[in-house]
Amino acid sequence: MTGPTDPHLGEVALDTVSLDIDGLPIVVRATLHAAPGEIVGIVGPNGSGKSTLLRAVYRSLRPTTGAVLVGGDDVWRTLGTRDAARRVSVVAQENPAVFDFTVAEIATAGLTPHRSAWTRDAPDDRAKVADALARVGMEHAADRPYATLSGGEKQRVLLARALVQGGHLLVLDEPTNHLDIGTQLDLMELVRDLKVTTLTALHDLNLAAAYCDRVHVLHDGHLVTTGPPQDVFTPELLGEVFGVRAALGAHPLTGRPQLSFAPALTPAPPE
Template sequence: MKLVADNISVGLEKKTILSDVGLEVAAGEFVGLIGPNGSGKSTLLKSIYRTMKPYAGWISLDGDDVYKLSAKENAQRMAVVRQESSIEFDFTVMEIVLMGRAPHKRLFQQDTEADHDICEEALVRVGMETYASRSFFSLSGGEKQRVLIARALVQQAKFLVLDEPTNHLDVRYQLQVMDLVRALGITVLAALHDLNIAAMYCDRLYVTKKGQMVANGTPEQILNPQLIRDVFGVETEVTTHPITGKKHVYFFSESCRIKQSPQEVSKAQ
């Protein structure tokens, strides 16, 4: 499933949020979207999954305009895990996950044994199988996030949109979820805050700043101290991790610098 977003411009209350933004995600590719808060990452994703329609530009999945697909057709092709939960009424965890099977059903069709098997497998994959009968509202933020990822998995779509998928997750589950998504072998577009997660899992990165796309390339090309300074306004040291072979970013501020004596500074120079 290939995604193309071409010359996308999005506005809200006469204010332009995105201006002439474009990206492509090839079939089976895992692409990350990085940038500071307010740079337009979530807005771009919302335009792709059809909750914030652009006033200019074109978005397609395998050549079909996403805004011309029916809701059911779109849901069969694209699954979404949003940054915030839109669930207003309480359900059990299993009921939430079963909602992901809706695109594969006729109107009023009941859940089948096969549907339950698919959902149980998804809950196992995100480590939530013992929570199936629990109230969704009783869960922690991280637990809710894992349930919503399970709901997206059972859609069995070939394109997955993730808006900060590791939000609220502790380190173990961050890695577990990203390993899981990567192993699916489907097309993925994910907005990510953690640059080291992006470096470890993404094939390519797009960088947003102030509503525009300012760079794109592999993590090796993108993650360098100059670009990170220009986009995020922080100082870094970027190395190649000896175990993973991936780029690894170390962040520091002036207050965290190791204090050097004048003799050490002179010697370093």
């Protein structure tokens, strides 16, 4: 995954997408855009609909209204499952348990959309897997059982699988959850260096501020604002959506936007 040959293929647009689960509206008429090569973050409080919205992008939950376009084609109405998987690579927040698979076998699964059931492994395929594992720093563990890895190592292997898949869009759902701070930063640096269109849900607003070109803020299923982090993360917006006091400044080491937080002030009781 080095970015699409045709940059247009990395363009993403959600047009008035609504999503229901068991008849309950979770996301309401969400419209967003990601330009080729951008890292675009979706942020919001727990339960705001971030993961649900991403599920529509990688064909896990069909929208009740609206369209999801990748490279100008609707992933639900125009592209079949295999064609959509060739365009959209995903590292989901919840991955099914795997048993007795090695790291290399997990990464090789990224080839599935590109070959038929009777296709044999080719030297080029093995080279692609080895290259992906090397890019995420896991080539030394190719023969290790995936189940024995740490959380951060597993995320790297799943990212390698996405690289092997080679989609023009990378979808990441809370990719830094449960990772230590060093691993979080390493993973986000790696994602930024890929230079591929990335749509990611992030819980950590400082990671969004530091690594996203633009952010979309979800609140109660509605997209309430979008723009560069330094424009979106105002004290007023963060107070209204997250219920905290906040100040936006510059990171003393990197110069990137950095947020500081404090609990909201509790009104004094009447005398």
